[in-house]
Each structure stands twice: as structure tokens, then as C-alpha cells.
Amino acid sequence: MRKVSELVKFLKDPHTKKVQHYKERYQELDELSDVAVDIGDAEAYKSLQTEMREVFFDYLTAVVVDSIYKLVPHVLIILVISLRWPTITIPFVSWQVSIIGAYIVMYILFHLGKSLVKRIKSRLDKFGEVGFIRGSEVTKIQ
Structure with a gap:
């Protein structure tokens, strides 16, 4: 029964953990970037900004894929209804x-x-x- 509920949860929102991970990682890098600015370390700031951009684009990709997964059932419902x-x-x-x-x-x-x-x-x-x-x-x- 537990495995069935985990499967239903995954099918309902398959990318939640991934989106949350990227969001937390981005916030962590943002805080580290603020610390780098406070201590005046330009190289660390530049490195953190580069990594932040990569994490941000991974986050956007995960959000788009998640949105597509949420849109597909509606498209299938419309398809089935429009056939009749x-x-x-x-x-x-x-x-x-x-x-x-x-x-x-x-x-x-x-x-x-x-x-x-x-x-x-x-x-x-x-x-x-x-x-x-x-x-x-x-x-x-x-």
C-alpha cells in the first residue's frame, strides 16, 4: 500500500524534489555570494555567480518539465472529449x-x-x- 501511495505521489508531482533541491541550492549560493561581497573576495563572488547561473537554468528546466507533466493530462482529456x-x-x-x-x-x-x-x-x-x-x-x- 505504501509503494502505491509513493507511486501516486510521484505521478502527481514527479519533479517536486528536484525543483526544491535546485531552489535550496540557489538560495545557499546566494547567501555565500553575499558573504563573498562582505569579505571583499571578488574571485569567490565571480565563481559563485557562475555556479548560481548554472543552478538557476537547471531550476528553470525542472520547472518547465514539471509544468509539462501537469499539462499533459489536460491535453489528453481535451483530446478524448473532442473525439466525441x-x-x-x-x-x-x-x-x-x-x-x-x-x-x-x-x-x-x-x-x-x-x-x-x-x-x-x-x-x-x-x-x-x-x-x-x-x-x-x-x-x-x-
């Missing part, structure tokens, strides 16, 4: 819209709605309304 329904008709106005445009609009609306619900829920949590109490707070009350 290349266009959809919007009711009431009888407009025909490409499934690609409809998918993108629905994706954006989904995430906007999700963030709106999160904001509303956090504001209602402040008032302590019934049904909006966090699970950890319920165990404290009992």
Missing part, C-alpha cells in the same frame, strides 16, 4: 463553441469558484458558524 464532441452548443443563445475553448473557460471558472469558496469559508470560520468549524476544533470542544 468537437463542439458544444450553449443553451439559450444557441452558440456553438469549440470544446477546447469550453474546457479552458470551465477550468478557469472552476479554480475561481474554488478560491471564492475558500475565501467565503475562511470568513465564516471567523464567526464560528455551525458546519464551518474545523475538525481539529471539534475534537478540542468535545
